[in-house]
Amino acid sequence: MNLLQRKKLFQKTTTEIKASLVNFSKRRHTRQNEAIFLKKIENVRLRLVEGGLQEDAKELWILKTIYLAQNNYIDFISLLKKKKYYEAWCVLERCEINLKNLMKHIPNEYIEQLHVDFLVHQVPLWQEVYPYKIFASSEFLEKKIRCSECKQLITPRSSCSHLVGEVYNGKLCYRIIEDMEILGIAMVPNPVQKICVPFKKSENGEDVAHYNYQPLDMIVDGLPTLFYWWEINHTIDMQPRSNFDHMETNELCPCGSGRQFIICCSSKEFVLTPHKEIVPLKVM
Template sequence: MTSLKFELIAELKLFTRKKTNEKRQAKYLQACKTLKSRLVSQGKQAEAKEIWCLENALLAQNMYIKFINLLRREKFYKAWCLLEQCEITLGNLKRHFPQMLSQEVYLDFLYHQVPLWQEVFPYRIFNSTEFLEKKILCSTCKSPITPRKFCGHDKGEIYDGEICYRIIEDFEIVGFAMVKNPVNKYSVPFKTDENGKTVDHYDYKCIKMIIRELPTLFYWWEINKTFDWHRRIDFTETLPDDICPCGADRLFKDCCSSKPAILTPHIEIVPLRKC
């Protein structure tokens, strides 16, 4: 256990200098799986949890590196979806990973930067499916979960070297909605052209600016929010049924289209320090 544990920590400390390697990651994940199984069979739950923490920190790091690579290739929606997976992994980790080690393996950096990256994406409205959960199981013991029946395994806790979650085995869709804060951030609505082909109509200039201006994307930065006035003529390409650029979440034709000038949100990226 000690050998793999220290090998994983050493790998995590190379975060800013490494590239993703699928074979290398698969090797570590298989080693973690084998070791966790052995530790659980020996009744060493705490040690199995330690390996789970390091394993998922490695996954989060590699997701972030892949995210950066997708941004550089301007695969913005794919990058967004991967960033959500990274966010979920970090959320699972935060309550379990030792705080004194978080800075050494760059988790503090990821905790800080992932939500900021999400904020500079142009997606503001999302599709959302409303459903009624009919049958819920515990992932750890597969027992049914009801308001009157609880198996004793807490959601988000680590048991047998794995995180406990809820399995929705049966559900009924009851509605659809457009929301600002979805459960699933990947549900981004896109326009379609006359042939039914999906068209990415979003403006990624803020992301492109960050990629272009920062000396390295392994860099701490903050967001400074202000507002700027723009002439109406600057929005000739904004369609009447587009969301108004003022940020009010109303259609342009129902909001600022007739105004001579429009006050729009402005984001200033403030570089802090190299990671």
């Protein structure tokens, strides 16, 4: 395949991808469709790299990453409708990670044209509405690190020229941790990995439902479509203490202070609680 043929293949492929990305809210997403798409993209990437077309290979990676982020959002919505809240939360984090990898490289014209602005706006809002506020965070000692691009070992005295987060040969560069030691685990409000959600267990080892997913259900039931722009209006509600009689005193105070209920608002007649009002804006 000569250079002109590679360029034509690139143009044909990117035109097809963009058409799918523009209409992503109507796209029928399945694991099989995604696998076929990714295999096709990989074949084109190899042809571009063989021809030395690094910029074209990078643009192909950008479009592929947008596609994956959109699929993450489609999966998130599907799981949310099925009330599989934690599974949906994990998929939403994968969408967030894809967007973070993308934003350094994406051309400005793609942000609105391919609905990336919608995802960037909505993903953190969905995360804010979720009841998960405290997470497990592990501290690691990384003993053996390797570059994903050249496979060279990374040490304090030896490294390679590849930068984490850059795109080489149509692939994102990252570090591979081949050996590590867990030093400790802490409970934090802003974890590196948002999937580390703690759940209560019964005496039989089964999960005990103790998170309130009602705000999520209200959004799902209230919006005409979940491919809809919305925002949050933050207000304060005054609620009688009796509304929280079901709470254990060592739980976090509903006022949002981050302190235990027993040492915060448990003895008060009324509790001031943060309230989130969902404001619909426009369809995507």
